[in-house]
Amino acid sequence: MARFSDRQKEIINEALKLIANNGIQNLTIKNLSKAVNFSEPAIYRHFADKKDILMSIITYLTICEKSILKKVQASGVSALDQIDNFFAEHFHQIASERNSTVMKYSEALLQHDPKLSKAIISVMHLSRDTLSEIIEAGQKAGEIRTDISTKQLTIVIMGAFRFLMASWQQSNFAFDLEVEGKKQAEAIRKMIHNQGH
């Protein structure tokens, strides 16, 4: 986080809000400068250009995501509990600061700029790969069923996670994400745990 100045953080934050409220198309320099409450050219003292802003948002999201993933894996808890944490930590963060809605918007950021796309996909891979590692470890430890490949299990869990998040947002935050997330995590636990264990 130290890599961004206060002003930059402020701008990134407002940019995330703008995107969260009205989509990427709403992220114009004009709107952004209005949100931050200074003139358009002033933005350019803090970022080279619009791409730089988007890149910084992605960097910021990456930092957030890394911190979440660290928490998820932190304690010496079992793989199944880590998966619970994966849901809980993400949804806690998302629910507490709606503006960034973390991953959800990653896809929305796609501007068909190669450099940008690569960066976004990197963030998305980050959590997927971490989840995958957790699952694999769980399988090796005998906690998680092994009759289904790590890959397929990852897709199921990541998919459920993302779908729930998307639904929440599309419903205009009509339900309690943390509560529903917990239910979903339990369901997944039932589906993937090693029954013989």
Next chain:
Amino acid sequence: MARFSDRQKEIINEALKLIANNGIQNLTIKNLSKAVNFSEPAIYRHFADKKDILMSIITYLTICEKSILKKVQASGVSALDQIDNFFAEHFHQIASERNSTVMKYSEALLQHDPKLSKAIISVMHLSRDTLSEIIEAGQKAGEIRTDISTKQLTIVIMGAFRFLMASWQQSNFAFDLEVEGKKQAEAIRKMIHNQGH
């Protein structure tokens, strides 16, 4: 389909291609008219305005989706087989005509116009609800486990379906979607079937 003229279908098709190739931002009247190979004002004889085009795309996607869902449920096959079909039919269609990539882009179409958003969410709900019905029927028929709620099962399956599709696209179509889809469907079957059955 009868609700669209040939010209309109042509325009919708090219619009879908443009979006598929470079995102919504690439769907400008200029690009579209270039793609359809007639003048910009000519577009306006076929559609009232840009929103109308987007709306028509959504209508078109809805029609496609309905037709797929019909096929999925058609035969008197079991719920579990219908879920297999859900994957198979969608991925078959997506893989065969990359341009429309059906659902995938639905989210990308979001323009933060209330009417539009509603329509898009409708398409997305369409398949979710159908899937939900299939699952519920499966549970009632004893094919699908009942220790997990229909809702949670739906999220798992829809999530996996969408995540796989998204991965395929982000990977630049690097793997065989139909093959991977089949594997994923099998994994899901293992996870949801009623074991006592």
Next chain:
Amino acid sequence: MARFSDRQKEIINEALKLIANNGIQNLTIKNLSKAVNFSEPAIYRHFADKKDILMSIITYLTICEKSILKKVQASGVSALDQIDNFFAEHFHQIASERNSTVMKYSEALLQHDPKLSKAIISVMHLSRDTLSEIIEAGQKAGEIRTDISTKQLTIVIMGAFRFLMASWQQSNFAFDLEVEGKKQAEAIRKMIHNQGH
């Protein structure tokens, strides 16, 4: 000339006027659109971008220059007379339509764009090389002294021609260019003719 539409010619002409009056820096799309009396975006229906306008100006100047050079060499007059013509024809054209001031501004057009620079230098070489050929022919025909190389003679004549033109313009058209041009041409004739002849 047929390569430009009427509107394009109109725009080029106004652009030349703007440059002639206040320099390249004065050639903005806004000023240009004001001069042509339609909106800024309208310019873009006729030219791809500003570079395209500049390129077209150069093309236009090239066409003009070629036509002048053709006149200069046309008749079967002697080399010395062709040099007289070189001055006369150029200065006649420049004096009659101040806006284009032909060559003079070529240098002013330099925008440090490689493609543009190349095109401008081409126009400038065009007249220099033509003049060089005339001189060489004159030397071979015994009309022009041969104790000075063609190259050095070319520099002297081109230099005098350009310097007089620049002076005229810097003086704010304070003297009669055609009259002074004639005097200068005579002086040059005295300096370069083959005395033994």
Next chain:
Amino acid sequence: MARFSDRQKEIINEALKLIANNGIQNLTIKNLSKAVNFSEPAIYRHFADKKDILMSIITYLTICEKSILKKVQASGVSALDQIDNFFAEHFHQIASERNSTVMKYSEALLQHDPKLSKAIISVMHLSRDTLSEIIEAGQKAGEIRTDISTKQLTIVIMGAFRFLMASWQQSNFAFDLEVEGKKQAEAIRKMIHNQGH
């Protein structure tokens, strides 16, 4: 030179480099401050505004030019030799410090500000008038032909001088300016010396 502080000289020098490399359009306060390696506002402690910088550049060029002209006329050499010197001294200076390219850029500095224009034209007149005096003296002394007026001779010599310089620069310094300058000076000597002498 004493009229400029060290800092000012430094700034002027970098400004000349910027102009030499990419034209006047490249002379922005931002670029200049980057080149001098301090902040933009810092420029304003050394110069009132951009016009002041341009004015100072012209003043600087004037000082340089005066010093060159002094050298040219210095010794009690003949008029024809002074003309040789005129070429030699200028081209020597230009070739040795490409950045200022003295006169050459004078025209490029034209910003269509009346005060500025006047100053630039003054520099250009300075050398022209000095040359003119030399020629006139040479004519009176019987060294230089008198069948051509001083004015016309001046135009020929100044023109050749400037044209050669411009060619050198447009060719991207592809030839040895001092060598070609010497050849040109010899050619001119042949053309203007008093033959009966």
Next chain:
DNA sequence: TATGAATGAGGATTCATTCAT
């Protein structure tokens, strides 16, 4: 003394859309 932050004015360009023909 030096500079980070800010800005009004203006730059080129694109967009969806309309209108005259």
Next chain:
DNA sequence: AATGAATGAATCCTCATTCAT
């Protein structure tokens, strides 16, 4: 029926300059 020409609004961005610190 089809299009060339045109436009108002908005896009990103740069410029010279000022001001508070």
